[in-house]
Amino acid sequence: MDGDYVIGGVFSIHNYIHTVKHNYTTMPEPLRCTGSIDTRELRLSRAMVFAVEEINNSSKLLPGIRLGYQIHDSCASVVMAVHVAFQLSNGLDPVFYTGDNCSQSGTVMAVVGESGSTPSISMSRAIGPFNIPQVSHFATCACLSNKQEYPSFFRTIPSDQFQADALAKLVKHFGWTWVGAVRSDSDYGNNGMASFLDAAHKEGICVEYSESFYRTHPRTRIQRVADVIRRSTAMVVVAFAASGDMRILLEELSREPSPPRQWIGSEAWVSDPEMLRFTLCTGAIGFGIQQSVIPGLRDFLLDLPPTKVANSPVLTEFWEHAFNCRLGKTTDERLCDGTEDITTLQSPYTDTSQLRITNMVYKAVYAIAHAIHNAVCQKTKSTTHCDKLTRIESKQILAQLKKVNFSQNGYDVSFDANGDPVAKYELVNWQKSKSGSIELVTVGLYDASLPVGQEFHINKNLTWVEDSTQVPSSVCSDSCPPGTRKVLQKGKPICCYDCIPCPEGEISNATDSPDCFPCPKEFWPNAERNICFPKPVEFLSYNEVLGIILAAFSVGGACLAVITAAVFFRHRTSPVVRANNSELSFLLLFSLTLCFLCALTFIGTPSEWSCMLRHTAFGITFVLCISCVLGKTIVVLMAFKATLPGSNVMKWFGPPQQRMTVVSFTFIQVLICTIWLVLRPPFPMKNLTIYKERIILECALGSAVGFWAVLGYIGLLAVFCFVLAVLARKLPDNFNEAKLITFSMLIFCAVWITFIPAYVSSPGKFTVAVEIFAILASSFGLILCIFAPKCFIILFKPEKNTKKHLMNKNQY
Template sequence: MKPKASVNLPDYVHLHVLLWGILSVMFNQVETKAQQCKLIPGSMSLPVLQRNGDITLGGLFSLHDMVVEPNRLFTTMPPHPRFNFRTFRWMQTMIFAIEEINREGKLLPNVTLGYKIYDSCSTPYQALKAAMELMGTEQDSEVEMVDNHMCHGTVPVVIGDGGSTQSLVVARFLGAFNVPQVSYFSSCACLSNKMEYPAFLRTMPSDLFQVRASIWSDILTGHGWVVRQSLTMRDAMAAIVSRIRSSGALVVLVFAVEQDAAALFDEALRQGLSGIHWLASEAWSTASVLSTPKKYQHILQGTIGLALRRAQIPGLQDFLLRLHPSNSDASENPFLIPFWEEVFGCRLGERTLMENENYKPPCSGTEDLKSIKNIYNDVSQLRISYNVYKAVYAIAHAIKAMKSCNDGAGPFLLQACSEATNIQPWQLLHYLKEVEYTNQFGDETMFDQNGDPVAMYDLVNWQLGSNGEMQFITIGMFDGTAPAGRKKLQLQDNNILWNDNKTMVPQSECSSPCPSGTRKAIRPNFPVCCHDCVVCRAGEIKCLRCLPLFWSNVERTACFPKEVDFLSFSDTMGKTLTTVALLGSLCTCWVIFIFSCHISTPIVRANNSELSFLLLFSLNLCFLCSLTFIGRPSDWSCMLRHTAFGITFVLCISCVLGKTLVVLMAFKASLPGSNLMKWFGPVQQRAIITLSTLVQVIICIIWLTVAPPTPQKLMPRESAIVLLLCDEGSALGFALVLGYIGLLACLCLFLAFLARKLPDNFNEAKLITFSMLIFCAVWVAFIPAYISSPGKYSVAVEIFAILASSYGLLACIFAPKCYIILLRPEKNSRKHLMSKTNVQ
């Protein structure tokens, strides 16, 4: 686990460091042979894995993940730590490299390397305690100080620790004694400060190379990206995710340790943030805690990250798998038992369970590491393990250089060499800083003046394999050793799969130049360079309004004349209404033809056949006048449609009124002493119809004279259409025309209602009553529908009202008569019509 740029260490850690600093000064002021190297009084020895050799290398590995500091009140048992298989592989890699060097004997002939390895438990306190034991000897032994620096038998160099937080503490302590420390996984840039950490070196590139060097800038600018913001750990992940969402960035560089990155992605999942192309810093670019869980796959697929150089170390996997409790050296390994029990979920021997430890069944003895697959024996991504491997070999090359020193040509005072049998840490530190070699994998290992290696990274792409598991595909590399004039970054764009399996390079910048048809809108609380591109409103180009009769195209780059819209004969609605109107006219003509063929029959002659033919003629005009409402409005069509509608409907209602009066008067005239029929003869009926229609004609003439209907263009501000309609001109004139029709209809309905129960076998008043009810219902519903309908739909509503009321009159008044004429001719007789048998 690696810290942020600044690390707040616990106070007790600073106290330990200060204490040992004071002790180191005291050692330089007192006779060396009077001093002894002892452990802190009252402390307990930590478990250690060691093997003797001519030169012993110290090792610090966080084999257990202890995220909670020990409770020094001793009121509760400490939590049971989790065994880290990955770190255990690192430790085994150190042992493998040491045994490989000893076995081959080419690098250090006649010299055997040993090791002394402690578990730092992922805590600064435990790491410092382990480092202190590395600097001491077996408890209560008396060993002399040498050169005021350290005792015989202690390690001259330490490999570790993994986390930067632990290394910061250990480096301060070891630096006080000039004991070289080579870390394999501590990347904090602060450790490059040689004033504070003079003996610290590492095979892990510093974070400084990622942050300040050209790696990320080359990647970002090479794809035309402007990343909104790099992320380190903050207090509120929700705020970070919200900021990413609001920024609009599609490519985000997350510079954080894997635990913090996991917290960020958990919040991204909670808020539903997706479609982001993530760039991973080295700390989490190959983290299994992020690549393994299925929940992260859909948002992290396509991630590109910097990863440490990977190597295939021959023989390492066999070395890892040969580990077994039954081996002869197993009893000397205090870390084997917790590892084995954690891997197989069983308990070795008769060990007593610790408090807070779950019960495990006894191991059967047949367990084999080859039968399981976990991160311990997975050697497909040897990156940190490779760093451990290089650290061991770097120390071996330093020891070789030290052993190869010729007297009189040494690097120390008076050109002296180090003692062959007494290697001093400060001397080994000098040779470590001078190490420069190329290993069997072709990688160069060396340290700069800050103890940092040359930055070399693989670029990996997270791709989902066919087996559903995330794979790290190498798509390039960054070589910090490349000479001037040669590109350090090599990237294979063709092999990259981005988020959602896209192959096209995503675009991401704070704010792209606004394209044509948009304008810039400043984002509040954002830098000036960040803006939103707001699409110009419809009807604008360059966000300037087009002229009233013009409208912008989709791209908002030019103005074009607006489309003219009206109820035409060519559109679907116009065709439908035309068909219905012509069908009504044909039905009316068909009734006229039937009545003409049977004009002498009683049912046609009843109630004055002349009125029936006049009513049919007016109904035919009503159907045809609806056609004047369809088509492009003009001065003549606007005046014709309203006047024709008003006059023909009054003529129609006047005929119905005449027929109603005839029914009433015929009944009254049949009473003894009545002479009313002489006042309602054919001449009087024609006069009533003529006078009633003349009133509407006069209203229309006045309307057309004062304020006639005229064509009108409606241009809604937010519409690309110009509506062509007929303006009524005078609203009063239009209201009088409709009002007069309504007055006659109500009068006709009232008279027909009075005559509905007159004794007659064929009482036409009933049919008139039904027809006028339909007529009045249609026109009462017409008024709100007409007012609320937009544009050409108001015209369609008026046509519908005309046709519906016309069909109502035709069907109610004439359909029963046609039924008798055509299908029941026996009832078409004077005898039947005068019969009183069915009086209501």
């Protein structure tokens, strides 16, 4: 249709271009489209006509000016799109018109289209140098935002960069980290998928495979892509493809049963009503352009009287294909008789329930009209005057398009510096209706203009693959629970990993933790290794069986020593008691009582005082004990010497000397202990090295030299006493204790010799138990060997407790 200013339109009404083999002997045939009509694209082209006519009937926009249009079919071909672009640039009129109702120039003011990104790129490069603005309604490739390469390109549909980011966030939102990817082998698919893969990588999503295909590829190529999808382990498939390409792939997948897949679709196919016939994609989700309402459009689309259909080859082809008849042709096929009712036709052409891309065409036409209006119209106080004779060039329209900002039917239209609109999408879901058919349901919104983290909003329940209500899982490896860490599988993406339990002493308290970290020194992991608990503190306690047994023996030994002392005191005048140096015996029993009781200081919670007391008390009492035994041994030897004629040795080792000997030997040990306590005393400490999982509360020696000096001094006295007792063991007198002392010292030395390796090798609280056992064993050895025979005579053999019997040469 001619007019004062002409707008071009390019749509992919057919899907294929007719190809011929040139023989180079005749002129090549003109380019022509073939295949069936894409009725949605036909609706888009008719929506452009509707918008132009609506503008021509408007009194506010371009009053008194009539717009014309030239609409071409590019058949989704780059070759045809470039051919059409040159036609629109050069003009088609074979002669010049001189009437008023003709366009000012042979060229169009601007072009609406194309529907695909690749043809749009080719067109923009062809008409860009002539400054002819191009406003696309469906070319979404992010590459077209580059104003250095495409300075005259605008679009009313958002760039795929926004959609790719939104798809990656959608996949991340549902916890899918292992997806497959298929794309159209075109600028739309390749650039869109590249943007998605980049955004997915930032979100930590891994792609198992990425396959490309195109509708014109051989079937073997399509089959290979379908087989990759069937064999894959990824449950989710992201498809960034044009509607025509996706139809070919889904038809191939429909031929052979395929495992269920959750499809995530780009806007080009997931919101196309014609694609809803593929039931294998039930539950598919993706982004679509917002739905819209265009008043009067449906009536315009259905207003196809026979004369209008007959005058348009495209409408004629559509009518004949839709009703399976022929218009005005004498053929064997059924003739169209005029009774066909287009309102009963189920076709994307007549379906205006979900106008999405149609509104993009509508806004593109209005954007161009507003740019022309701003270039040729002058607004006064009361009216707007437009001069249709004003000669304008396309570059003026280009400049005005950059400034366009208006609202039409409630839809805002403006372009940023890259020629892009504000990105807004609806989240759509393929859901099965009550009738069993699949319908497109809007379940959420995405607005790229909102702050980060607030762009995405789901407001309805979704249906998933196989009509499930549960979100499907699509991961290469299940999440690693707390207590484990991720270890990447060699040669596989980062989403494929093994879950390795944390090493001993380390935990991880988060899902999918890449590392385990050690617990603090005084903490230890639980069995699941996800929490650090305080280590249990362990020491020899009165509450445990071992502590109770040792305490019982300790108290029992002390009681035995007291009872023995009581027996000796009760019979202190008896020959047995008097003959065995009663003073040293009582002092020995006293020291043994202290030896038994000092074992109690080793039981219970170690403290500063108990640590210092237990070692010093043990050292001093044992030296006191050994000193008494040593004194008794010397007395035996001296007594034997005193029986020899002319010997007066006993006067040199009487009671005062015996006391001095005991005090002197004991004082040396007191001195050693004092130096030890002053310089480096024992102290309580938490031993974290013996057991990793628990703390041993023990007394550190402070100075190992001090400890072994105390033990060494005790051992020295014991050995000295043992030697003297051995020397005196064969003395003939009945009161001779040397044999008993020898045996007791033998037990004493044996206990403490075996104590040393046991003490060094025993872990934790058993070190203390070994020390207590050595104290008790040696103490019981002394009291039983030295005093038990005497008590037996006193209590059970009183007839032997006489001086006459003691002086008898027979052994008692």
